[in-house]
């Protein structure tokens with residue numbers, strides 16, 4: 001078994017060196033574009049244990065992955081999450097340990113996360129108006145999230161980015177306020193086009209869609225944006241611009257208007273241990289079955305991951321006017 005390759009390459013010659021691990025599908029918010037109000041979550045026994053997640057991370061890092069992002073659901077509500085983060089922070093070969101959070105617990109956890117080895121953090125923030133923030137998240141407390149962002153700044157992470165999803169008629173009038181909020185705090189901001197993952201009865205994605213181009217036009221009324229080159233050199237699928245006169249970068253993640261599949265370097269693992277080869281397709285492999293087998297060995301897991309590269313699709317196709325092909329919600333996919 002010693003002849004296993006040490007890098008992951010799919011059949012389109014894309015190198016996979018980035019994994020997003022969902023540590024739970026549960027969340028303390030119910031953002032209108034992500035979840036329905038009433039959700040059924042995965043029973044706990046079907047969710048990977050922290051030790052199993054750690055083992056999967058180890059397999060990927062031994063296969064040349066050097067960036068891991070923990071996500072969910074809300075990763076910081078997983079019980080004892082630091083018991084996973086601390087060993088991950090010490091994995092040799094892992095350069096970047098990142099987390100995406102809604103920020104609700106960050107005011108208490110930012111310093112510990114940083115000390116445990118998390119170097120990058122994305123915090124979701126779609127509105128700066130408390131009432132509207134509550135409506136969009138159905139449960140969120142804006143004050144707490146802003147305290148979390150400020151605690152992250154104090155903790156000294158290498159990179160902090162706000163993630164915002166803009167919906168027509170709900171928060172598109174806050175684009176400039178959100179940009180100015182990021183500029184004042186000298187942190188980055190990315191605008192993500194809404195993706196049709198999961199069907200949500202009281203939310204029509206086709207009506208609420210705002211393209212990255214429209215957002216750029218709004219921002220350009222007040223700021224000069226300098227393009228920052230090829231996304232390959234930046235950070236995944238985001239196209240980045242710098243705001244003239246300051247350190248803030250603005251990213252646009254545009255799965256509809258700008259197809260970035262040819263640059264795709266990532267895969268995802270759900271909280272149940274399904275390895276998802278593409279955000280916009282159902283191709284997946286069950287890693288939990290492998291890791292819970294009686295004769296389990298790390299090489300079996302590595303071999304399964306290597307073989308899975310042969311089914312990574314070439315590209316995604318999203319259409320907001322069609323019933324989504326992808327029935328899983330974003331909280332299952334792991335953002």
Ligand code: SAM
Nearest residue numbers: 034072073074100101102124163194195330335
């Ligand atoms: N709970 C954490 C959070 O909100 O940051 C992490 C998980 S969340 C699924 C990750 C990111 O996905 C968030 O920035 C959220 O705004 C985004 N997101 C959720 N549903 C989406 C959708 N349908 N389209 C585009 N982005 C979405």
Ligand code: SF4
Nearest residue numbers: 027029031034073102
């Ligand atoms: Fe929870 Fe994040 Fe989904 Fe909002 S976007 S419901 S915070 S998982």
